[in-house]
Amino acid sequence: MGILVKNISKSYGKVTALSNISLDVKPGELYGLIGPDGAGKTTLFRILTTLLIADKGQATVTGFDVLSDYKSIRNSVGYMPGRFSLYQDLTVEENLNFFATIFGTSIAENYDLIKDIYVQIEPFKNRRAGKLSGGMKQKLALSCALIHKPKVLFLDEPTTGVDPVSRKEFWEMLKRLQQKGITILVSTPYMDEAALCDRIALIQGGKILEIDIPKAIVGHFLKPLYNISASNMYSLITSLTHYEHTYSVFPFGEFVHYTDKREAMNVEEIKSYLVQQGLTNIHIELTQPTIEDTFMELAK
Amino acid sequence: MMKAQNVIEVDNLSKLFGDFVAVNQISFHVKAGEIFGFLGANGAGKTTAMKMLIGISSPSSGKATVAGFDVYKQAESIKKNIGYMSQKFALYDDLTVKENITFFGGIYGLSKKQIDQKRCELVEELGLQEVTNSLVASLPLGWKQKLAFSVSLLHEPKIVFLDEPTGGVDPITRRQFWELIYKAAHNGTTIFVTTHYMDEAEYCDRVSIMVNGKIDALDTPKKLKEQYKTDTMNDVFLKLARG
Amino acid sequence: MKRFVGSVRKEFYHIFRDRRSLFILFGMPIVQILLFGFAITNEINNxxxxxxxxxxxxxxxxxxxxxxxxxxxxxxxxxxxxxxxxxxxxxxxxxxxxxxxxxxxxxxxxxxxxxxxxxxxxxxxxxxxxxxxxxxxxxxxxxxxxxxxVSIDYQIVPQSRMVYNAELKSVYMFVPGVMTVILMLVSAMMTSISITREKEQGTMEILLVSPLKPFQVIIGKVFPYIFLSVINAIVIVLLSIFIFNVPVKGSLFLLGFESILFIITSLALGILISTISSTQQTAMMISLMGLMLPTILLSGFIFPISSMPLPLQGISNIIPAKWFIIIVKGIMLKGVGIGFLLKETLILFAMTLVFMGISVKKYKIRLE
The missing domain is CATH 3.40.1710.10 (abc type-2 transporter like domain)
Known part of the structure; x- marks a missing residue:
């Protein structure tokens, strides 16, 4: 009784936001929806939280149909929209209190669930939400989404614009919530966060590229991948872009990730090509593809 | 002359809001043509520091020059010599690509002829021929950001300040964006960039990391990783910012 | 009930923390009544x-x-x-x-x-x-x-006397109008803005994905404004009595009842506006152009309805303010009772029901 999405499509006028999306989230799973802005993640979230009606297809959340049983869904899910959607002019405590009362509960009643998160922002409980830093806003929004002990948690890009430290803490909190039996569907544009999910769906342009567990998803990257570095990054990229055998070349941290068109490629040959282009300190080695490499390959 | 090569020089710069020290005596310099990554946790004082450098906020104490101009007295000259692009505001959604280019060229005092020439180059380079007369709102986010970056370079500024330019952009476009940055740097433009993507920090020539208003680390990504004995900039950042 | 109290409390926080709305709520009525009373008066002195x-x-x-x-x-x-x-x-x-x-x-x-x-x-x-x-x-x-x-001539000189405003005091005529405008402004504009603000900030999304029923959301948001509008009405009446010596000849109780009715009519209009606008700006524009202007120009507040062209006289009938002005003038200046105002009261009541009905129908339980 997690989340079941079957052949969902949705368009806004001429723009197709989702085309024929299917996925299933098992109860208690931490499921990641990975894709850039405009991929259709928010639209899917809104359909599942009963805020939008799909043009085609069916979806259920904890067994309730998103159309006919929307009231039951609204009672049992927690939702954190992409934009910071709390009352900026209310204090931390007032926000939490308000959301507790509209769900017919109180902070004290479900304090256990939010305790971990709330203690971190409790020192600022009399501060207006609008004056909090990005990381703290996120924690407050999560507390508010959890205050009524939802069975399913929808988090739409909770870590966008948040620094790496807060992001790491946020994911640690999600892991702990998962252990308490809450099903979590989370979306993110950061590929490095994908590895923290139980299962991920890569999504772009309203289509699902691939669904798998994070470790297996890189298995969909079939070509051998090379790390190449040299003295001058810009010349390295332009040289490789113009190299006749290049299949793909992307800057990746301190290296360039390179794949070749040919089945069997010759490292020495590339090296001499690059030397010829006037590059020095050339270093080439085979490397493991990441989720991001896989995403780019599938999105091509 | 070593000094002439520094396009940004910051010496003990501070900014106070009441009792709160947002920026606490930071010092650094950025060389011409360098890609300088300016990192920090949310609320560490990055934005405040950047605002002082682009001449829209006056420092409380300390010294700073940008493109050779003093941030206290010559803010107007600074604004003429820098480009600025932020994630929040970049282009007018309700103007077409062409109108945006013309408008921004105009406010930097380019002649009509210069604007026309620049526009043709820019449209050609970004492959926007099909959409020059479309509203910017109708473009995908990645295109918008690339266009915004190119527009910020229209008046050939010495330095470009980029405030989280790639947030939410898909991985392929993000890399195309960085190729544009490399190219601009290659052509001598200094790049001053903030980002939350730590892999992007690795693309920078040098990186500074701000924690609680101070710069706690400043070096090349490689040396920082050696110094903190980690494999990625992400771990460097976590070690520093978590204290 | 707890939910209701929680919503109302939250709404009061919003109002009291926003200087602009506080000014519109309490500054405007006083400024307007004084302005109309002292400056824009037809009375001439020296x-x-x-x-x-x-x-x-x-x-x-x-x-x-x-x-x-x-x-x-x-x-x-x-x-x-x-x-x-x-x-x-x-x-x-x-x-x-x-x-x-x-x-x-x-x-x-x-x-x-x-x-x-x-x-x-x-x-x-x-x-x-x-x-x-x-x-x-x-x-x-x-x-x-x-x-x-001295006249030996028994010629009768026609005597003209102004019945309800014998002293030709124009402020008497303005009080009912200003009161109407202010109640309309506060109730309709402020509620439509406060509801659309939730849409704009994205908080409406969270409220929708909660067990709160739409009418609970709305009542929670609207109730504080009923309360504040009543206070406003009282302030206006007090100002008129003590600063401009305008009499209240009829029953204060009746005046209160009719004011609350008109406030609810305006609130219903405000809700209606919020269902058709998605930003605060649109809500404000619709309130100003669609409500304020007709209320000021076509309600008989400034220009007498009898001297309007026929089509405008027709339009004035669908403007709630027209009926409320008649009621207030009746109670304050003529001192008549509910018996004479039954028709106007019923019209206002019917209008409220219609606005409420449309709002409920138009209110979206989802986005879009």
């Missing part, structure tokens, strides 16, 4: 005029003394020739010149008819009109006295 007395006899002198004695006018200048009239107007020193014809007194006694010309500076037509009315009424008064005392 208006400078000049006299050209070509007759210079006892009768004209008496009239001049009467005018000089009134607090409405002060005689700035006595001019001698007709030719000076233009120059004195051009200098802008006086608003009117009173010209007595030659042999004014003799004409009046012998021919029972004499002429005084009232020349007014019509650059301000309203003012000019008022001045000429005031002078005419002074002349009429004098003529009446004359008839009573």
């Amino acid at each position: 208006v400078d005029i000049a006299i050209l007395d070509q007759s210079n006899d006892v009768t004209s002198k008496e009239i001049i003394n009467k005018i000089a004695a009134s607090k409405h006018f002060s005689i700035l200048d006595i001019i001698q020739q007709e030719s000076s009239i233009e120059s004195i107007f051009k200098k802008g020193k006086v608003k009117a010149v009173l010209q007595f014809e030659n042999n004014f007194g003799r004409h009046l006694i012998k021919e029972k008819q004499a002429t005084v010309q009232i020349l007014t500076d019509a650059t301000d037509p309203n003012m000019a009109n008022t001045i000429s009315n005031y002078i005419s009424s002074i002349l009429k008064n004098y003529q009446q006295e004359l008839n009573n005392t």
Whole structure:
């Protein structure tokens, strides 16, 4: 009784936001929806939280149909929209209190669930939400989404614009919530966060590229991948872009990730090509593809 | 002359809001043509520091020059010599690509002829021929950001300040964006960039990391990783910012 | 019930933490009523005029003394020739010149008819009109006295008396109008803005994905404004009574009841506006253009409905403010009871039901 999405499509006028999306989230799973802005993640979230009606297809959340049983869904899910959607002019405590009362509960009643998160922002409980830093806003929004002990948690890009430290803490909190039996569907544009999910769906342009567990998803990257570095990054990229055998070349941290068109490629040959282009300190080695490499390959 | 090569020089710069020290005596310099990554946790004082450098906020104490101009007295000259692009505001959604280019060229005092020439180059380079007369709102986010970056370079500024330019952009476009940055740097433009993507920090020539208003680390990504004995900039950042 | 109290409390936080809405809520009513009461009044005081007395006899002198004695006018200048009239107007020193014809007194006694010309500076037509009315009424008064005392002529002089505003005090007429405008502004505009603000900030998304039923969301948001509007109504009535000495001849209780009815009508309109607009800006524009303008222009507040072209008279019937102004005038100035206001009250009531009905139908339980 997690989340079941079957052949969902949705368009806004001429723009197709989702085309024929299917996925299933098992109860208690931490499921990641990975894709850039405009991929259709928010639209899917809104359909599942009963805020939008799909043009085609069916979806259920904890067994309730998103159309006919929307009231039951609204009672049992927690939702954190992409934009910071709390009352900026209310204090931390007032926000939490308000959301507790509209769900017919109180902070004290479900304090256990939010305790971990709330203690971190409790020192600022009399501060207006609008004056909090990005990381703290996120924690407050999560507390508010959890205050009524939802069975399913929808988090739409909770870590966008948040620094790496807060992001790491946020994911640690999600892991702990998962252990308490809450099903979590989370979306993110950061590929490095994908590895923290139980299962991920890569999504772009309203289509699902691939669904798998994070470790297996890189298995969909079939070509051998090379790390190449040299003295001058810009010349390295332009040289490789113009190299006749290049299949793909992307800057990746301190290296360039390179794949070749040919089945069997010759490292020495590339090296001499690059030397010829006037590059020095050339270093080439085979490397493991990441989720991001896989995403780019599938999105091509 | 070593000094002439520094396009940004910051010496003990501070900014106070009441009792709160947002920026606490930071010092650094950025060389011409360098890609300088300016990192920090949310609320560490990055934005405040950047605002002082682009001449829209006056420092409380300390010294700073940008493109050779003093941030206290010559803010107007600074604004003429820098480009600025932020994630929040970049282009007018309700103007077409062409109108945006013309408008921004105009406010930097380019002649009509210069604007026309620049526009043709820019449209050609970004492959926007099909959409020059479309509203910017109708473009995908990645295109918008690339266009915004190119527009910020229209008046050939010495330095470009980029405030989280790639947030939410898909991985392929993000890399195309960085190729544009490399190219601009290659052509001598200094790049001053903030980002939350730590892999992007690795693309920078040098990186500074701000924690609680101070710069706690400043070096090349490689040396920082050696110094903190980690494999990625992400771990460097976590070690520093978590204290 | 707890949910309701929670929502209301939260709404009060919003209101009291936003200086702009606080000003609109409490500053505006006071500013408006004082503005209308003191500045934009049709009453005239100490208006400078000049006299050209070509007759210079006892009768004209008496009239001049009467005018000089009134607090409405002060005689700035006595001019001698007709030719000076233009120059004195051009200098802008006086608003009117009173010209007595030659042999004014003799004409009046012998021919029972004499002429005084009232020349007014019509650059301000309203003012000019008022001045000429005031002078005419002074002349009429004098003529009446004359008839009573010395006249052997039993000619009946028609007497015109203003029934409900005998002292010609325009502030009396403004109070009901201003009260209507303010209640409309606060109730309709403020609620529509506060609801659309939730849409704009994205908080409406969270409220929708909660067990709160739509009507609970709305009632929670609207209730504080009923309360605040009632306070406003009280402030306005108190200001009128104690600063402008406007009487409340009818029942205060009835006035309160009708005000609450009108507040609810306005709130229903505000909710309706919020269902069709997605941003605060749109809500504000619709409230101002669609509600405020008709309320000010077509309700009989400033321009009498009877002098409007027929199509506009028709339109004025669907403007709730028209009916409320009739009710308030009735209670405050005429002192009538509910019996005389039944029709207006029922119309307002029906309008409220219609607005509520449309709002409920239009209210979206989802986005889009």
